[in-house]
Amino acid sequence: MYNLTLLIPGLLGSHTNLTREEQPQFPAIETLLAKASVHKFPTASFYLDLSELFDLEKPAAGDLPIAPLSRLIDGLERPEGVWMRADPVHLAAGTNGLRLIAEPELALSQHDAIILAATLEEFFKEQNWKLEVPLPDRWYVRLPQLPAITTTELDCVIGRDIQPWLPVGPDRNFWHRLSNEIQMILHASEMNRERERRGELPVNSLWFWGVGQLPEILPRKWSTVYSDDPAAQGLAMLSGARFAALPESLQTGVNGLTATGNVLVATATRLSESIKQDFDTWVDAMLELEERWFEPVLSALREGQLTELQVIADGHQFTLHRNSLLKFWSLRRSVIDYLAD
Numbered sequence: 001m002y003n004l005t006l007l008i009p010g011l012l013g014s015h016t017n018l019t020r021e022e023q024p025q026f027p028a029i030e031t032l033l034a035k036a037s038v039h040k041f042p043t044a045s046f047y048l049d050l051s052e053l054f055d056l057e058k059p060a061a062g063d064l065p066i067a068p069l070s071r072l073i074d075g076l077e078r079p080e081g082v083w084m085r086a087d088p089v090h091l092a093a094g095t096n097g098l099r100l101i102a103e104p105e106l107a108l109s110q111h112d113a114i115i116l117a118a119t120l121e122e123f124f125k126e127q128n129w130k131l132e133v134p135l136p137d138r139w140y141v142r143l144p145q146l147p148a149i150t151t152t153e154l155d156c157v158i159g160r161d162i163q164p165w166l167p168v169g170p171d172r173n174f175w176h177r178l179s180n181e182i183q184m185i186l187h188a189s190e191m192n193r194e195r196e197r198r199g200e201l202p203v204n205s206l207w208f209w210g211v212g213q214l215p216e217i218l219p220r221k222w223s224t225v226y227s228d229d230p231a232a233q234g235l236a237m238l239s240g241a242r243f244a245a246l247p248e249s250l251q252t253g254v255n256g257l258t259a260t261g262n263v264l265v266a267t268a269t270r271l272s273e274s275i276k277q278d279f280d281t282w283v284d285a286m287l288e289l290e291e292r293w294f295e296p297v298l299s300a301l302r303e304g305q306l307t308e309l310q311v312i313a314d315g316h317q318f319t320l321h322r323n324s325l326l327k328f329w330s331l332r333r334s335v336i337d338y339l340a341d
Helices: 025-035 046-053 066-074 110-126 172-187 192-198 230-240 273-277 279-302 322-326 336-340
Strands: 002-007 037-040 082-094 097-101 128-137 138-145 205-212 224-227 242-245 261-266 306-311 316-322
Touching: 002 279, 025 279, 025 306, 025 322, 046 230, 046 261, 066 082, 066 128, 066 138, 066 205, 066 230, 066 316, 097 261, 110 128, 110 138, 110 172, 138 205, 172 205, 192 230, 224 230, 230 242, 230 261, 261 273, 273 279, 279 306, 279 322
Parallel strands: 002 261, 002 306, 224 242, 224 261
Antiparallel strands: 037 316, 082 097, 082 138, 082 205, 128 138, 306 316
């Protein structure tokens, strides 16, 4: 027997203007949410919710240290000093400003990423920065000191105009100028011209976020952490929890073969912002979660294998136990209704 917490931003969707006939149905998900006790909290972000699950406090001014946490997993050694994510993006001009596009739409290979990063190497050296490109979509810079800015997580900006989400704080003007210079260097890159000839989006900017230093050892709250996000895996490592990649199905876990104690499953990509904004794609992703995650979880709860289930999504925390399923008066309703309340 074990306790299971699911962190799934995007589960409640964003399409609150649908008629009853248009609302898709997910029986297992809807049953579990309907029988649960519900606690609402201000909508935050995946990383803020994640940090609270590990008792990691966000600084009053500044970022959660997502860069050193994720580099702990992406790198080959402990990341000492100050690190920042510098992820490659495409900024598309539109009527309402510059809209940010990132992976997977960029389809950036490691080959292209290394060549593009090389065009910035001299500029970064002038800033006394160290640039690392362990993966095509996750770039890092090591800084000599902590900057006086607060940034916005990349996932929160995808598909949106970047202007409201630019860095704020005493050093913001420096970072705005620096981003403009980087955009000019990338604009002149031969690799970007080659990508355009191939019909691919050029990488015309970097998105800086998640700056900080690696936290100290954290309390061990979780026996096992499953996640598709390296920062979640980094938090698990710092807290001494076992961690593994996100399973395609929760069937193995809910059968008690690998799950004991307090288990956390946290996904940043299954219902990402770009998926949530496309209704048909969101429905397809939800149907997959219904079959591979929530149907096995519902069965495990009914059979007594699962002691407690928590689902954290979009400013809602749903908590239920086996006896919660006896609440015959709590009728199923669409997941979309929770955001419409």
